[in-house]
Amino acid sequence: MAYLALYRKWRPQTFADVIGQAHICQALQNSLKQGRISHAYLFSGPRGTGKTTIARLMAKGLDCAHGPTDSPCGECQECRAIANGSSLNVIEIDGASNRGIEEIRELREQVRFAPVGAPYKVYIIDEVHMLTPEAFNALLKTLEEPPAHVVFIFATTDLHKVPATILSRCQRYDFKRLNHAQLMEGLKKVASAEGIAADEAGLAMIAKHAEGGMRDALSLLEQCMIYSEALTVETAADVLGVAPAEEIRRFTENLLGKDDKACLEQINRLYGSGRDLMQFTRDVVDELRGQMLQLEPGQRQESFLEAIRKLSDCAREMRYAVDARIPLELAALELTAKPKQEQSLPSEDINSLKEKIRTLEQQLRNLSAKETPREEPQRESASVRKRPSGAGDQERTQFLIDNWEDYLQALRSERLVQCAAFLCEGRPVAVQAGTAVIRFPRERGFHKASIEQPKHREAAERVLSKFIGTNLEMECVFDDEVSPEMTGSHQQPEKREKGSAGITQVNEPPNASKTAAQNRPQNEPAAENETVQAALKIFGGKVVRIPDASE
Known part of the structure; x- marks a missing residue:
């Protein structure tokens, strides 16, 4: 058969x-x-x-x-x-x-x-x-x-x-895996029927590496039968390619005892004898786990936990390592590394350091006493806290004329940069009956129209009211629309300033543009000096033709 x-x-x-x-x-x-x-x-x-x-x-x-x-x-x-x-x-x-x-x-x-x-x-x-x-x-x-x-x-x-x-x-x-006792029962039954002289430790090693499968256990038993007539723990270790239990216990003791030299020598010896280092690592983890479970409640488990965690990671890394020794040796060196001992300083140096610390602390206290308490940063600029000297329109007008740049800065501090950009082309004329009149040059019609939009005008009025200290509305006019009743005695002196384009210009009286328009020849289109020139300044280019009003 x-x-x-x-x-x-x-x-x-x-x-x-x-x-x-x-x-x-x-x-x-x-x-x-x-x-x-x-x-x-x-x-x-x-x-x-x-x-x-x-x-x-x-x-x-x-x-x-x-x-x-x-x-x-x-x-x-x-x-x-x-x-x-x-x-x-x-x-x-x-x-x-x-x-x-x-x-x-x-x-x-x-x-x-x-x-x-x-x-x-x-x-x-x-x-x-x-x-x-x-x-x-x-x-x-x-x-x-x-x-x-x-x-x-x-x-x-x-x-x-x-x-x-x-x-x-x-x-x-x-179906569930067979436990160790069930595997041992089956192995003993077959070994006895086949006439195999097997000791308990050898069968236990086979049962451990069968991973809960009776077929695997009988296959390993058959390999051991072919290898040797008598089944011993050494025979099983040679067939399985694993280290004997004594080697595993010795390595565990060296690992917990921080003996790095003995651990490295044992790893090299096992590698040279053809043992499976990955299986050896798993066996060491099992040994550490068994010893940890036998500890009495309250005993320190940190060393066992650290070793189990490190060796478990090592077993995963060994799958992809070119040389299986390297991950295991690194793990052994990390686990056996002794903590650095604190170097003790002479008492004279310690006293000197303490004295220097006290001196530095005293200097810090002196500096803190000299410094004035820092105020919390305010969103409002310093100019917002200024107020006109009186409550009349004349005082408010003069205050606004004198502090116009501060008002623009207050807009910027409120994150109203667009409003400040539009109003920087205008100048305050007067504050009358709860209304602040702002004049713009004719060539700055875009800025005037932009600040008159409700979303910009309302934000500018809100900051202006806070700036002046009373509720004010804002009215924007062109220079040639300013009447003498508006200016009163608050007409600003003629001065040279830079426009938004960086060109130095001279402020003209409010009626200058109207007078110039009256003195202009009748056959010259008015738009040539006003609208057309403003468009050239903003957009560039050249004049090709100016259509008649009839067109």
Whole structure:
């Protein structure tokens, strides 16, 4: 007879032989006993936990000559055929290699045929999550309303990849990892039956690295059997490529004892002997965790927590490292680095430093006493706090004329920059009956029109009222519109100033422009000296033609 691997040779043949999945076996046995057979089952869980094995046992219970039964006989023709994989009524499909829609269409055609010499036809689809979305969609209708003689059993290790439409049509059973005691039970049973001289520590190491899967545990046990006739902890360590438990404990002691030299030597020795440093790092983390859990309440755990955190990060970095030693050595050096001790100074130096500190503090107090208390910054400028000397229009007019630039600055401090830009081309004339008259040159008509817009005028009036100390409105006029009644005795002396264009100009009397217009020849258009010239100053260019008023 051909050689069979241990996990195939010792595959459970009855529900009673299954280790670690008692809750699932009990549920399936009850369904067989009561005749409550579902048309679809979904087994999910880690690898090597018995999903395919229990699926075959379920098929045995359905097609046994005495079935459906919760205790298949294992002797009838159908039970033997299922056990050796030759049954025509139990079809096992690998979902990873038969994942397309064509395979599912073929399966839909086959399910219509009745079973041969048995009551049920069982389809076991392993790794069902590997099917394509189109294949799942093609399977939906058959899965929802299959023939009465068909039972589907799906097995998967990635349940989250199975569509919800499939999950809702199946009875779902979640397989769990086997614990250490259950793995040890199975390993001892097989080692005893195979005549292997195995010690407890060697089997424990195999069970630890099987990660909860009995198939992995039996595969590792078989490797150890081939490597040596006797199974010892050294044999298991050599086969697994891991460090013995003594090495792990010694490294942990050196790490907590801050012995960096011993840690580095041990890492190099393990690397030279071909040990898996990533697995060694995981084993050290497990050892540290075990020691930390054994601490009494109230004992300091900071060193253990720091070491576990650092080595866990190290294990992740080692996956991508060119040399696995580098991350582990760096982590060991960081964990064994001793904290820097504070250098003690002579008492004379300490007293001298204290004296200097006292002197500096006294100087700071003296400086603080000399300084005047700083006032909180005000949004209002200093000019806003000025007020006219009297309450009459004459005093207010003179105050506004003398402090016009301060008023413009007050506008800027209120973030009314546009208003200040428009009003800087004007000059105050008078304050009469609650109205401040501001005159503009004819060529500054744009500025006058802009400040007369309600949003600008109202903001300017608000600041002006605050500036003067009484509610005022604002009236804007051109120079040639100023009457002598407006100016009174407050006519500003003629002075040279710079306009907005930076050209030095001489302020003319308010009626100068009107007089010049009267003395102008009749055949010369008035707009040539006023509007046209203003446009040339603002926009540039040259005069081509001035249309007549009739045009």
